[in-house]
Amino acid sequence: MNKLSSLALAVCLATPVSLLAQGGLGGGGSLDDPAGRPDCISPTERALIAQLTAAWQASGQALPSYAGVAPYAFYPQAGNLYEDLWISNYVDLDGSSGILDWHCGSYTYDGHDASDSLIRSFGEQLLGVPVFAVDDGVVISTADGNPDMNTVWSGQPANFVLIDHGGGRTGYYWHLKNGSVAVSTGATVVAGQQLGLTASSGNSSYPHLHFGTYDVGSATEVFTGACNPGPSGWVDQEALVTTPFVWDFGFSRLDLASIDPPDAFPRTGQVAFADPSIYHWVLLPSLPAFSDWRVVYKRPDGTTAFDTGNFGFGNSTSFKFSWLWWGFDIPEMHTLAGEWSLELSINGTLLVDAPIDVLPVYDPLFNHAPEPISAELLPADPGINDVLRAVVTSDSVMDDLDYDMLTHDWTWSVDGSVVRSVTTGARSDMLPALSLGGYVTCDVTPGDGTDSGATVALEAAIQGPAFSTSGQALGGVGGAPEIVGVGSLVPASSVKLVLANAAPSSAAWLVLGAVAINAPFKGGVLGPDPSPPGFFVLQQTDADGLTRVDTTWPAGLSSGLSIWMQWWVQDASGPRGFTASETLHGVTP
Structure with missing residues (x-):
């Protein structure tokens, strides 16, 4: 810009x-952008990228190339497109001196090789807008320590992260905030991991992320449309807004x-x-x-x-x-x-x-608290391979009636333990996939620097790869308790059996059995057979209605061995003073 x-x-x-x-x-x-504007990656940096990439290939550390690279599941920047993010430039598909973007428009400039996603001002930059890895990979190189509020194109060096995403694909993450780069050369990264913060370092005049995809050394436009037909490079390509x-x-x-x-x-x-x-x-x-x-x-x-x-x-x-x-x-x-x-x-x-x-008289102490927000956790039914996105969905302009720039506090917990807690100037945040499953919560709280708005609590139950649920839960006034199995059930590996959404500060019994009986009990259905070798484990839920049993899956168990598990909770709102989760079935691999 x-x-x-x-x-x-x-x-x-x-x-x-x-x-x-x-x-x-x-x-x-x-x-x-004026006609003839320079590339936002300077010629000096282009030469550096070529050197770094060649050295990486020669080092033997490069990930193997293969056909059929999977489409991206999310845009790798905090915020929501057309709310607090906006893509001003796409890849230039015109091979001559003209310009052409993927939807046959002019949202690009001559020779541009990436998506430029802007944040609204230096104000949001100072609050912090994270940049994430779009896929798993290994860091080829990074740069940090360069000025990050540039407003002219003078060939300045940028703060950046360059990642080998495998399959011959390289990801460019450019113009990052000084001091924000959170990974190092040679480090393994996972999709949804924070790399840095959005800024205007390098050959840049407006705070933005220059996100580029190179496949086997050539720039790829992952957005598809009339002037770039074919399958989209996104799992769910965002609809274009041109009005x-x-x-x-x-x-x-x-x-x-x-x-x-x-x-x-x-x-x-x-x-x-x-x-x-x-x-x-x-x-x-x-x-x-x-x-x-x-x-x-x-x-x-x-x-x-x-x-x-x-x-x-x-x-x-x-x-x-x-x-x-x-x-x-x-x-x-x-x-x-x-x-x-x-x-x-x-x-x-x-x-x-x-x-x-x-x-009648200006009141410097008066402040409107942020407006109430709504939010959602995406994808709606996450699995063990899904990066989780917490997204504010309420109005992005009338979110504070003093028109203050808002922060959002994001507190992510897995199985009751906080795993990420950040305050940013963006309307979304991410958590890498939970390959072994888990019960995830994210508390989202808006703030304007003086007052905080009401917190919205999001949650998702992600069953581990060795578990599945069946049968009927028994609910009370607050709904039915949830059981989540975390782990692979590989012998001698860690296993968590989580109870969530239960009555707070209440007795809870984990019932385990070698077979399922599905017998009527307390107005519900008892799934596991608790008779020997089955057994009970007594726990107490916390103030949030959460508890868990942590254990180690025994060594020496035969492959294909099954176990059935179910939580029963003392709850006066249940039909007979109890509520129960579904039955969880686990199989030793």
Whole structure:
């Protein structure tokens, strides 16, 4: 991306403030890459990559090449596309001096060999946006220690990770944050493992991840479409959005003429009677040529106080990426307190409907806590080979009514033990696959630097490779308990038998049997036969309704030996004072 001054951007726009007595469009414009921009990996770094790759191949450490490399299961960056991430450039498929992306558009530049996924500003960069390994592999090389808030292309060295993903495939992870690279040359990495943080190191002018895929030395476009037909390089390719959408928005009490993206924007949820004007700004990808805008301010009672009508931007060409700001002096906002609202429409479509508090006197201590969030764990029914993604699904613009940049706390636990706890400036996070299974929870908490929002708890039960469930669970008011078998049942290996979603602080019995009897019991079905050689293990659930039995699978057991397991929990909400899990069946390999 190219950072231009506000003065230069304003030249692109056709509606100066003077056209409206009460204000108007103040500035902004296209942030598109100019024709002839340099490659975001400099010639010096290209030569370095060639040397590193050749040395890696000669070292004997390179993973073997093979046909049929599997498609990627996720994009390797925290955040959600078209919410807090946006891909501005794809691989250039035009072999000449022209440009062509996979969907026959111009979202690329001449010679580009990767996907450039932007974050919204340096503000999010400072909060931290993780970058993850897209697949298993071995690290070919890394670089760190270089400046990471570059805004011009001057051939600067980048912080990066270069990974051999096997099958002749190499992954490029470029422009990382200074001091964030978390892996070293020769290290084995797994899909979903954090490599570093997003930034603007190297030949870069905007914080982003340059994610490239090279197959047997040639750049590969993993997105497929009309101009790159064939099977997608993604398990689930994200649908393309080419219509205007609000990537970020906020109000300001300050004139925005001096703001220059990717600088962090001033933000407020309130203005005072004494403020001479109210300003608002927007980051807006995919603005068509000859677009128009309209701004409406409404009083606290919902009636219209001010309506600009439609004005053209005067853009004779489309803007792939733009930022725009307006300033208005609304007379009634100097005398009428309450929650006002602004409506911003582009080309007749309402894109923003945002509240703003008008106060007699500005209150620097007042703060809106983040809005309640919704979230989900993906994939919906994970298995032992799936990287887990916790994703915030609620509104990405009206997530805080002071328009603050939000952090999210991500606390991942497996079988009751915390395995990852991070605070980031992104709307998703990842956990590598659990090859032996486990009961996974992820608590997600938004924060604005002053207050925290309500925590959303996500969970998933992933059965280990040697286990399967059958039979009927017996539920209570809180639903049915869950049993999770963790481990392979290889003789002398570790095994966990986890109980989750049970009544808190309650007695729980793990019933184990060599055969299944499926007999009526306490209003449910008792799966295992507890008579010898079967037995019981008494446990106590914790405050979250969780407990587990850790053991070592005995050595010397014959292959194909079966065991049936089931949890029964003392629970007054159960039909006869008990609830029970399904029956778990394990087989020694």
